[in-house]
Amino acid sequence: MKLFNIFLGLALVTAAQAQLAIQGGSVHTMEGPAITNGVILIKDGKIEAVGSAESITIPEDYQKRQVPVVIPGVIDAHTTVGLSGILNIDADQEQLEKSAPIQPELRAIDAYNARDPLVTWVRNFGVTTVNTGHAPGAVISGQAMIIKTHHLNVSDSNLSPFSMVMGNLGSKALASGKAVPGTRAKAVAILRAELLKAQGYLKKLEAKDPDKAPDRNLRLEALVAVLKKEVPFLITAHRHHDIQAALRLAKEFEFRLVLDGASEAYQLVDEIKAAGVPVIVHPTMMRSYGDAENLSFENAKRLHDAGISIALQSGYEAYVPKTRVVLFEAAMAAAYGLPREAALASITKGAAKILGISDRVGSLAPGKDADLALYDGDPFEYTSHCVGVIIDGASVPVAKR
Amino acid sequence: MTSAFRVALIFIAFASLSVAEEEITRAFTGAKIFPITGDPIDSGTLIVRGSTIIAVGKNGATEIPEGAVTVDVSGKVMMPGLICTHSHIGQVSGGDSSAPIQPDVRVLDSINVRDASVRKARAGGLTTVNIMSGSGHLLSGQTIYLKLRKGETVEDLMILDTGGKPRGGMKMANGTNSIKTAPFPGTRGKSAALVREQYIKAQAYQKKLAAAKEDPGKAPERDLAMEALVEVLEGKRVVHHHTHRHDDILTVLRLREEFGFRLVLHHVSEAWKVAPQIAAAKVPCSIILLDSPGGKLEARDIEWRNGAELEKLGVVTSFHTDDPINDSRWFLRSGGFAVRAGMSRHGALYALTMAGAIQLDMEERVGSLSAGKDADFIILSGDPLSVYSRVEETWIEGKRVFNLADPEDKLCAVGGEGAGSPRLTNMCCFDFPIK
Known part of the structure; x- marks a missing residue:
């Protein structure tokens, strides 16, 4: 056994990259104020130490790299990259299955193409972690998962193979013709009915007599995870009345709600705050049409000012461009009043907290995964470039754009 | 009272x-x-x-x-006020998919200047726009150049030529957007053939019009489509041509060579692959900067360095929003991203203003800040x-x-409550022309 441990240890060391020392003109740890002339030591894929240049001695065998700006690897709290492929042809669009309005059993891990060029595209701007999965467009379209963007296969240590159940209330989730649901009220009714079923299923599961165990039901199993608060239920809702419906459902069924999109959330600040619900705010540059026609570029700022937990997202894009870049959306939120550090947090630490992965990623602190994004200037400015991406302590090639 | x-x-x-x-x-x-x-x-x-x-x-x-x-x-x-050479604001519509080539259709007959998109464009700093119909036709209609004056009707926003006619160009497209089922073309070869056929017809119509100058009895019956195409052949109406892929770009240049129309290439996603050919043809480009490539096969290879590559070879290059593809309020961002990818700062600002003025034949009036403009x-x-x-x-x-x-x-x-409404929240019945 001891011998085995030694071998395992050797294997890890061999697999890990050379130890790194990143020297940043400005280091945004997200654990405190930015450090001017900071150093991050990286060992075996993890952050070993973070501090000012004076406070840290760089061991001789560490590879050094100097860059103007360092932030934690960017986290996109809600995207569909890997499912909504770059070409936008039937063969590469896996984000929405329209055969039934409620299908929480559709797993993101069965749909994610880690090698789609758009995954590389967002990584090139510093995005190291994505919460990706089924898109809005059905009352429940499926599941999401969390993965780092350097993995070439879905089996490679996902941060979470099942991070959320993805729901949608609003006109995009309605069916056309005589199909169900044709109205908002009907959408909520069928959702409540399904959650009631899941409650019954859960009761049976909890019965002690094994003979009374119900037959396995994939759909209800996924909803049971929601009812047991093992995963949050994300509901995309833009109109204020759709947001209210989501809050009402969360109260009735006591699940962990994550509000998503939420264009008109600025009208419901008090209600959302009272419910203690986090919001993954729509892309700042989302098109202001349909349910989102009243979106405000100051939405993120107004929610943040009220003390509501927020993250930003790239969301889902149906056409051109096929994906947004969450870094640019945070930049625009900052330009429209979200304080700079809060805007950075909305794509790092704040996003990690909402996704439940802040023990691993989202800030630069000893023991955390060594995921870093490096820039040649203010990461939010149009003319700055991402010049380096480090994931799990390894430099990932970056095509500078 | x-x-x-x-x-x-x-x-x-x-x-x-x-x-x-x-x-x-x-x-x-x-x-x-x-x-x-x-x-x-x-x-x-x-x-x-x-x-x-x-x-x-x-x-x-x-x-x-x-x-x-x-x-x-x-x-x-x-x-200077920003000039967008390719926009779809004002709920514009053009050709109706009944035929692939519809030069008789004028977008000016469809525009709602009170739409929220027009107000948003003013907020983005746009002052002159080329409003066009979409790219789902080989030729989807006559475009219109508007000044975004605070008017109540499309007439209030029009830019008139010396003869009192509203100014505009002609919208054309090739590549996959206009390839559909019959009567639309099914292939690129057929797309070009259909366009050539129409221009040959227009050339014949043009000849009849010339003959009628000597002998009015020889005047052909009025044909709205042919009249518009003759304007194109005579250079009075610039062709604004949607095109993405390098081979499609070259096809447009070939058609221009054959028929001699005046041309601005639009989108030009793969301009970086054929920039020397574009420069040699001395054809201006109106380009777009997108947050990611893809969304369709033809936009897979779009690059932010298109601006830099075209600038290097002296091509007159403007930007466009293609609103709603990019909201008009983010138009300046195009310039920022072009600079990020190697375009000069001056080139980017020029592309947001003067280059558009040149492409819309309005360089005497707009595009720069100088006395008399x-x-x-x-x-x-x-x-x-x-x-x-x-x-x-x-x-x-x-x-x-x-x-x-x-x-x-x-x-x-x-944005905010009421921003999407065609009527402003507190102003139900009329917008004053002056504040």
Whole structure:
């Protein structure tokens, strides 16, 4: 056994990259104020130490790299990259299955193409972690998962193979013709009915007599995870009345709600705050049409000012461009009043907290995964470039754009 | 007082104010000015009389006429109003998918100038736009050039030529968007063949028109489609051609070579692959910058360095929003991203203004800040190519059409409750032409 441990240890060391020392003109740890002339030591894929240049001695065998700006690897709290492929042809669009309005059993891990060029595209701007999965467009379209963007296969240590159940209330989730649901009220009714079923299923599961165990039901199993608060239920809702419906459902069924999109959330600040619900705010540059026609570029700022937990997202894009870049959306939120550090947090630490992965990623602190994004200037400015991406302590090639 | 009478009085009051406006001379002093056709001026003065710029120069070195209203804009940045060479604002529509080539269709017959998208475009600093129908046809209709004046009807926004006709171009497209089931083409070869066939017909029609000049009896029956194509053949109507892939770009150049029409290439996603050919043909380009490639096969290889590559070879390059693809309020961002990818700062600002003016045959009137040109300009809070800068005011022909300090205008600029409505929240029945 001891011998085995030694071998395992050797294997890890061999697999890990050379130890790194990143020297940043400005280091945004997200654990405190930015450090001017900071150093991050990286060992075996993890952050070993973070501090000012004076406070840290760089061991001789560490590879050094100097860059103007360092932030934690960017986290996109809600995207569909890997499912909504770059070409936008039937063969590469896996984000929405329209055969039934409620299908929480559709797993993101069965749909994610880690090698789609758009995954590389967002990584090139510093995005190291994505919460990706089924898109809005059905009352429940499926599941999401969390993965780092350097993995070439879905089996490679996902941060979470099942991070959320993805729901949608609003006109995009309605069916056309005589199909169900044709109205908002009907959408909520069928959702409540399904959650009631899941409650019954859960009761049976909890019965002690094994003979009374119900037959396995994939759909209800996924909803049971929601009812047991093992995963949050994300509901995309833009109109204020759709947001209210989501809050009402969360109260009735006591699940962990994550509000998503939420264009008109600025009208419901008090209600959302009272419910203690986090919001993954729509892309700042989302098109202001349909349910989102009243979106405000100051939405993120107004929610943040009220003390509501927020993250930003790239969301889902149906056409051109096929994906947004969450870094640019945070930049625009900052330009429209979200304080700079809060805007950075909305794509790092704040996003990690909402996704439940802040023990691993989202800030630069000893023991955390060594995921870093490096820039040649203010990461939010149009003319700055991402010049380096480090994931799990390894430099990932970056095509500078 | 009846309400109708009250409204009439208000209108009279504003009508007289508008006469007074014509005479006003304003001196904007202290801003950093980008005249575009001249070097940037760190602390400048721009003088406007009525609807025209009468002087641009350094602060202190530019004489301010007596009686001029001085507007202190110290710390601000001024540049020409932005020109978008490809936009779909105003709920525009064109061809109706009944045929692939519809030159008789005029988009001016479809535009709602009171749509929220028009107000948002003013908030983005746009002053002149080329509004076009979509790319789902080989030829989807006649485009229209508009000034985004605060008007009530499309007529109020039109730009008339010396003959009193509204100015515009012709929208064409190739590649996959216009490839569909019959009567649309099924392949690229067929697409080009159908277009050539129409131009040959137009050439014959043009000949008949020429013959009728000698002998009116020989005049052909009026044909709206042929009349419009003859305008294209005679260079009176520029072809604005949607095209993405390198081979499609070359196909357009080939058709232009054959029929001699005046041309602006639009989108030109793969311009970086055929920039030398574009430059050799001396054809201007109107390009777009997207947050990611893809969304369709043809846009897979789009690159932000298109601007830099075309600039290097001297191609007259403008940007466009393709609103709603990019919201007009993010138009300046195109310039920022082009610079990020290697275009010069001057080239990017030129592409947002003067290059568009050239492509719309309006370089005599708009596109730069110089004496004699229309007083179309914007006032910014800072560097036009920074994410943190905001358009604070938009002026067209000496009138302010957007003011961020005004709550109604701020709603258009930033969004919020009621921003998507075709009617502003607190203004149910009419928009005053002047604020």
